[in-house]
Amino acid sequence: MRLATLAWKNLCVEWRRALNVGSFLFFAGFFMALFTCFIGSVKTNMETAVINALAGEVRLQPAGMEKEDLFSLSGSWEEINYLTEAEMERAEKALRERINPVEVVKRVRHNVLFISDTEEVGGMILGIDPKAVSYRKALTLTAGRYLENDYEVILTETQAKNLEVQVGDTLGVLAQTKEGYTVDSALTVVGIGSVDLLNLFGYNVAYTDLRSAQELLGLTEREATDVIIYTGDKKRALETKQQLAAYFSENGLPGPTPALTTWEQTGGFIMGGINFLSILFYYFTAVLLFIISILLINIISMTVLERRRENGTLRAIGFGRMKVAWLFLQEIQLLVGFFGLLGIVAGSGVVLSLGRKPIEFGLPISYLTGRHFVFHYDPVRVFAVFCILYGVTMVVAFFPVYRATKVQPVELLKEEK
Amino acid sequence: MDIVCVQAVTKDYDLGQTKVHALRGIDLSIQEGEFISIAGASGSGKSTLLNLIGGLDYPTSGEIRINGECINNLHERELNRLRLNTIGFIFQSFNLIPVLNVYENIELPLLIMKGVSKRERKERVMRLIEAVGLSRQIKQRPSELSGGQRQRVAVARALVTKPRIVLADEPTANLDSVTGLEIIDLMHDINKAEGTTFIFSTHDEKIIKRADRVIYLEDGLVKKGCPGKSGETK
Ligand SMILES: Nc1ncnc2c1ncn2[C@@H]1O[C@H](COP(=O)(O)OP(=O)(O)O)[C@@H](O)[C@H]1O
Ligand SMILES: [Mg+2]
Numbered sequence: 001m002r003l004a005t006l007a008w009k010n011l012c013v014e015w016r017r018a019l020n021v022g023s024f025l026f027f028a029g030f031f032m033a034l035f036t037c038f039i040g041s042v043k044t045n046m047e048t049a050v051i052n053a054l055a056g057e058v059r060l061q062p063a064g065m066e067k068e069d070l071f072s073l074s075g076s077w078e079e080i081n082y083l084t085e086a087e088m089e090r091a092e093k094a095l096r097e098r099i100n101p102v103e104v105v106k107r108v109r110h111n112v113l114f115i116s117d118t119e120e121v122g123g124m125i126l127g128i129d130p131k132a133v134s135y136r137k138a139l140t141l142t143a144g145r146y147l148e149n150d151y152e153v154i155l156t157e158t159q160a161k162n163l164e165v166q167v168g169d170t171l172g173v174l175a176q177t178k179e180g181y182t183v184d185s186a187l188t189v190v191g192i193g194s195v196d197l198l199n200l201f202g203y204n205v206a207y208t209d210l211r212s213a214q215e216l217l218g219l220t221e222r223e224a225t226d227v228i229i230y231t232g233d234k235k236r237a238l239e240t241k242q243q244l245a246a247y248f249s250e251n252g253l254p255g256p257t258p259a260l261t262t263w264e265q266t267g268g269f270i271m272g273g274i275n276f277l278s279i280l281f282y283y284f285t286a287v288l289l290f291i292i293s294i295l296l297i298n299i300i301s302m303t304v305l306e307r308r309r310e311n312g313t314l315r316a317i318g319f320g321r322m323k324v325a326w327l328f329l330q331e332i333q334l335l336v337g338f339f340g341l342l343g344i345v346a347g348s349g350v351v352l353s354l355g356r357k358p359i360e361f362g363l364p365i366s367y368l369t370g371r372h373f374v375f376h377y378d379p380v381r382v383f384a385v386f387c388i389l390y391g392v393t394m395v396v397a398f399f400p401v402y403r404a405t406k407v408q409p410v411e412l413l414k415e416e417k
Numbered sequence: 418m419d420i421v422c423v424q425a426v427t428k429d430y431d432l433g434q435t436k437v438h439a440l441r442g443i444d445l446s447i448q449e450g451e452f453i454s455i456a457g458a459s460g461s462g463k464s465t466l467l468n469l470i471g472g473l474d475y476p477t478s479g480e481i482r483i484n485g486e487c488i489n490n491l492h493e494r495e496l497n498r499l500r501l502n503t504i505g506f507i508f509q510s511f512n513l514i515p516v517l518n519v520y521e522n523i524e525l526p527l528l529i530m531k532g533v534s535k536r537e538r539k540e541r542v543m544r545l546i547e548a549v550g551l552s553r554q555i556k557q558r559p560s561e562l563s564g565g566q567r568q569r570v571a572v573a574r575a576l577v578t579k580p581r582i583v584l585a586d587e588p589t590a591n592l593d594s595v596t597g598l599e600i601i602d603l604m605h606d607i608n609k610a611e612g613t614t615f616i617f618s619t620h621d622e623k624i625i626k627r628a629d630r631v632i633y634l635e636d637g638l639v640k641k642g643c644p645g646k647s648g649e650t651k
Pocket of ligand 1: 430431432437438439457458459460461462463464465466
């Protein structure tokens with residue numbers, strides 16, 4: 001027999017007692033795995049929404065617009081900046097030669113006045129190629145369809161409600177061109193929906209076709225306010241941006257170098273919010289972990305107290321205090337290694353099976369999750385959770401165990417009368 | 418040289434307001450190889466005395482020498498070593514490890530003993546299992562054994578480290594009288610064969626008679642002039 005056998009037998013033979021601590025560790029592992037994947041998924045989903053709905057991995061704009069954030073846009077009519085035909089040509093060449101984007105979306109954003117039969121509402125439009133697909137991944141429709149032709153618009157639910165219009169209705173639009181002329185247009189409402197993951201941040205824009213938006217801003221067919229570049233790899237956004245910047249400086253073409261921003265910069269305001277949210281989540285996790293620790297200390301204290309006699313016997317035989325403590329800790333180590341891991345595996349299983357198709361959520365949870373929440377399984381996070389659970393359990397277990405072995409052996413051996 | 422020497426030992430238990438004087442000045446000496454009984458009524462201080470000799474507790478005053486070494490001021494770690502190497506314990510309620518079988522219970526102290534090879538471990542355990550007559554129960558756990566069999570396991574466990582002294586606090590109190598006598602006889606046989614010193618406490622007259630020498634305790638003091646089997650002083 002080896003000493004570890006004693007720990008092992010204590011668990012196997014006294015499995016009911018082992019289940020006490022074990023089942024707790026199972027649930028702790030289970031919920032922590034679930035929770036961490038949930039947090040990770042919320043963050044990833046929101047980031048993806050930021051990229052798909054407004055930022056791309058990299059955005060290209062006229063020079064001097066680096067600081068512009070779609071959310072802090074003042075909407076000043078005079079300061080509209082756009083990419084001229086020459087600049088656009090140069091940008092397209094750069095993209096062709098340097099990177100191989102998944103999708104490039106020329107975009108025109110503008111502030112307009114929507115006019116229905118009964119109401120007038122101001123709002124922001126994003127004009128994009130009706131054939132663009134990336135925005136569709138972020139934009140959830142509650143009615144109608146995505147853009148297909150020119151002179152179409154997708155309104156947000158709030159806009160549709162305020163304007164009292166439905167899918168199929170025609171909407172008047174009033175805007176000022178870059179030269180200051182007033183133009184009007186008529187758009188058909190083909191869809192109603194919004195980027196619900198960004199609702200929390202007040203992201204509220206209507207998507208329309210590029211042509212209409214260009215007309216409303218007085219741009220030619222080749223001009224746009226910005227170019228959204230989708231590379232499909234958000235982790236390499238900075239690299240892509242630097243590649244493009246290098247191209248512009250190497251090919252010393254006339255005119256100022258366009259402004260380039262990564263998705264994290266473009267969506268800076270929202271990203272700040274998302275980061276704050278995840279800090280909040282981590283704080284919450286810490287509190288959860290604290291509660292787990294307290295409960296764990298209690299359960300372990302009780303189990304160890306139940307075993308005074310065993311403790312005392314070992315001490316009388318000649319086992320040192322630390323040796324006895326080590327025996328108890330070995331048991332707990334086996335427990336957390338088995339039940340904690342089992343809980344984490346079970347939690348992972350649940351995440352993986354839930355992640356197979358989007359889960360429907362209503363308000364208010366949908367503020368965090370979107371209406372169709374996609375659960376992502378993140379093995380790195382889950383492994384980290386296991387390590388944390390393991391570490392916390394061992395540290396936390398040490399105190400009751402050590403306290404129990406500190407008692408004089410006579411006290412432990414006293415006959416209970 | 419005396420293997421155990423107790424000089425003017427007192428032990429008080431502090432109960433907040435009052436103090437219990439469990440031992441009030443004990444002097445005794447025990448020679449190697451003795452088979453000796455500490456007798457006395459319940460509460461007379463037998464357990465307290467055995468615990469002090471075994472280094473499970475510290476005396477309030479006085480001196481205890483084991484094999485010439487004063488153990489009063491020993492560090493906890495040295496007391497552990499003393500209990501492991503020099504002293505074996507047998508308890509009233511057996512105190513076996515419930516999840517271990519007969520073999521493993523007996524082997525347990527050897528696991529932390531240095532310099533005992535795997536083979537020697539096995540030899541010692543097997544020999545003791547045979548000596549206490551449990552060859553057929555080797556794989557059984559304590560819950561599957563009778564009281565007498567459990568105490569036999571405890572005797573074997575106490576002896577497996579080849580201690581010079583075995584302390585047994587009322588080893589027969591939880592056994593019927595026949596079984597109790599069997600255990601005492603087993604201990605006596607080992608004492609005769611191996612020369613191991615046995616000190617056991619009891620308040621059972623029949624058990625007392627088996628001892629080579631009896632020390633009577635009364636209210637924390639050694640009672641003078643009481644006849645033992647071979648007298649108070651040998
Ligand atoms: N841990 C303790 N705390 C307080 N009093 C104790 C303690 N242990 C023993 N005593 C008291 O010391 C006296 C001697 O007890 P003990 O040595 O157990 O006697 P015996 O074993 O002969 O029955 C008794 O009065 C008992 O109540
Ligand atoms: Mg007693």
